[in-house]
Amino acid sequence: MWEQVHQALQQSIQRVLFKIATLLPGVLALVLALLIFAAIGWLLALILRKILLAMHFDARMEKWGIANLSEWSPANSPTFLVTRIVFWATFMVGLFVGIAAFDASSAYGVSAYIVGYLSKIVAAIVVLFAGIVIARFLSRSVLINGVNMNLQHARLLSLGVKWLVLVFTSAMVLDHLGIARGIVDLGFGILFGGIVLALALAVGLGSRDLVSRSLERENLKTTKEEDVVRHF
Amino acid sequence: MAELETQPEPKQKTIGAGQEYLLVAVPAPLGSEVLSSTIEKLSQAASRLSLSCPLLLAVPGEEALEEPVEMEAASHTNLPLRYVTYTQPATDAAATPWLANTATQRSIFSLANKIGIRSCTVLGTDVGFNRDLLTPEKLSLFMGPGVEGNFDLVMPLYSMQAFDDLLNKSILYPLTRALYGHRVRYPLANELQASSKLMQKFPANFEKDSVRQQGRLLWLATTAVNQNLKICQVQLGARRPQGHEGIELSDALAQLAGPLFTDMEDNAAFWQRVRGSHDVPTFGNAEVASGATDTVDVRRMIEAFELGVRNLREIWSLVLPPVTLMEVKKLSRLTPDTFHMPDALWARIIYDFALAHRLRNIHRAHLFGALTPLYLGWVASYAVEVNAAGIAMAEERVEQLARAYEAEKPYLLSRWRWPDRFHP
Structure with missing residues (x-):
């Protein structure tokens, strides 16, 4: 009885170790892929940043009237935004490659x-x-x-x-x-x-009179005041 | 401003080749009654000035006509006149009147640069044209300093009522004065006279400007100061602003203060070196603004300010430092009779908003909306003081505000140079 239990435990431990041994190369491949693609991304971003700075990309964007891009971008710099996008896109590709490698090694699909x-x-x-x-x-x-x-x-x-x-x-x-x-x-x-x-109910039924009185009052006040004060 | 402050310099006798005309741009089209009466007045004005070169009229047309043509409409006067036409760019004058004015002025300058003239007098644009101003006396007075005195820029000086043109009184005039050191009372005028030297500073092919350039206004006085050119002002008498219907106050703030803030960014290297301010030569006699000015009921403006204090603190905190926010909050506890916004506080608020415009702390569409209740607070404070002291004190009050802007300029310099140090 104890021998059977012992055997069953040994077999399960062997199975677990086997699974870990099977997964390890995949994990290693995932980490390696992430590191390599992070390095590639960093390098690409660096090169791109130098090129964009040489092109006066920020000034050009402003000149072309794409001011909104600056507002969305960290540090108000479109160059910074573009280089960040390139870095993280490369990193994400690395992640997908790593997962694919992990999957191939683990054979789980x-x-x-x-x-x-x-x-x-x-x-x-x-x-x-x-x-x-x-x-x-x-x-x-x-x-x-x-x-x-x-x-x-x-x-x-x-x-x-x-x-x-x-x-x-x-x-x-x-x-x-x-x-x-x-x-x-x-x-x-x-x-x-x-x-x-x-x-709709609140405005249409409940506050109808209130809204109309408020608008009338507003209109009267505005007209009276604008006769005296001219801002521009 | 009762007497002539500075005498114009001796008349220039020789006129260089290519600068043989004095261009006068009138917004009235050919054949109109307005144009013929303007020519009549111009003829009388010309006889007062001993002009050494012929006048050339620029009128709006469908196409730009750069070759001067004899004007038959002027045959009844003794004034030999030729005309050219300028195109009025397609801008929405009702929604963006100041931009439309600028576009028209640039169109006129572009034409003048191509023709080669000695000076250009703009007698308003479609939006700002005021026939009553054009008496022959005023015309000759207005054209005189540029023609005879060698001034590069002649700006108008109006006599406004106490509660008119408040955006100019509260922001445009004191800010340009503190930044650039010249006391030009109406930095955005419809009437002006510019020399060829000044006009050459503006590119001829402005149609090809970038979007950023096209959204700008012409700050001629600023450009003239930057280029070390001579500026003067001429008293043109009483005038009431047109009061553009249908334009929201926050939109007007964005259309007027926005381009000025953009200009600040471009000229930062220049205005950071300027200290104090000085008068510019002024010609003509000041007139008293006609029409009695009522006292203003400030309750509604104070209500709008208080509503802003209750609701916009979070947004203001992105623009204003905590000390200013505290002071603004204290103001909301005052009663309408005692409501007073210190000039120094208002000047610092404007400087903070100019900086936020540069740093884009918040979206620019929101920036001027957030400034509106504060501006109404300033108007209420101004109105309370003018109501109490009398409208005669209004001009002194504006002068006092302008001095406060100058006194607070070191604050702007510090924030501009080291924005993070003060950043809330």
């Missing part, structure tokens, strides 16, 4: 699935990042314009817009990743539709 899902994850991260940036931009726009229109609840509106965009983005991300797709679709539809309906 997971790489196709991982690579396929990784591309989805990357796309989801991009969507999430864009959503966060857009949410921040729109919420600031609404807040500033609301304040300049003398809306007392400008902050509330701004928060509403921000969360609306974030909820929309989250639904897109989860849908893209295929996580609880049915629930997300249904939940988002109910939430979004509910918010819009609530706003």
Whole structure:
């Protein structure tokens, strides 16, 4: 009895060690691929940076009126943005190559699935990042314009817009990743539709008189003041 | 400004080849009544000035006509006149009037550079044209310093009411004065006279300018100072701004202060060396602005300012240092009667926004929107003081603000050179 147990344990340990021995070259290949591609990426970024600086790339971008690129870029430098993109793109290629090598050595056939899902994850991260940036931009726009229109609840509106965009983005991300797709679709539809309906009812029925009185008052005040003060 | 401060230099007798015309640009098209009455006045003005070279009229046309043509419309006057035409660039004058003005002025300068003239007098553009200003006396006064005195740039000086042109009073004038050291009261004028020397500083092929260049305004006085050219001002009398309908205050701030901030970035090496300011020669007698000025109800402006303080602190904190934010917050606790924004604080706020414009701390579309409630706070403070002291004090109040801008310039220099040191 004890011998059988001993034998079974030995066999399992051998199997585990065998698996580890099988995986090790793959892990080594993955690390090596990452290091090599990181070095290649760094070198490419360095060369590209020198070329772009020699071309006065930042000044050219500004001259061409692509000012937005500077605003999106760290350190307000389009050159820096481009070299970073090149480095990380090379690094990602290294990651995929490493995973492929890992898969070949382990013979599990997971790489196709991982690579396929990784591309989805990357796309989801991009969507999430864009959503966060857009949410921040729109919420600031609404807040500033609301304040300049003398809306007392400008902050509330701004928060509403921000969360609306974030909820929309989250639904897109989860849908893209295929996580609880049915629930997300249904939940988002109910939430979004509910918010819009609530706003429509609030403005259309509840606050109709309030809004019209407020607008009339605003109009009267503006006309009276503009007769005396001329800003430009 | 009751008497002539500086006498113009002796009249230049010889005119070089290629500079035989004095160009006068009028926004009225050929055949219009406005043009014929302008010619009449111009004829009277020319007789007052002993012109040593002929006048050449520039009028708007569908195509640029660079070869001078005899003008039949002027046959009833004794003034020998020829004309050329300039094109008015397709810009949305209703939405961006200052940009449209600049585009027209550049079109005129481009034509003048091609023809080769001695000086160019611009009597307004379509947007800014004011016929009432064009009395023969004022025309001759306005053209005199450039024709007889060898000034490279003649800028107008208007008598404005206390609550008119507040964007100029609060930002454009004091900022350009503190930066470049010249006291040109209306740095963005529709009427002006420029010498060929000054006009040559502007490229002739401006149609091929980059987008960045096309979005700019012409700060002629700034360019003249940078080039060490001679500037003067001429009193053109009382005037009320047109009040462009449909333009939001934040948009106007972006259209006027934005290009000035961009100009600051380009001329940083120059204005960092300038200390203090000096008067420029001024000709003509000042007139009192007609029409009684009412007192202004500041409650709504203060409400807008307080709303900004309650809601925009997070955005302001990206632009303003904590000390300034504290001072702004303190202001929101004042009652309308005692509301007062110190000039030094307002000057520092503008300097901070200029720096944020350069560093792009926040998106530029948001920057001027965030400045609007602060600007209304300054207007409220100005109005409270002018209401209390009387409108006669308004000019003194603007002068006091301009001095505060100059006094706070070291703050701008420090922040400009070492932005991280002060960064919130």
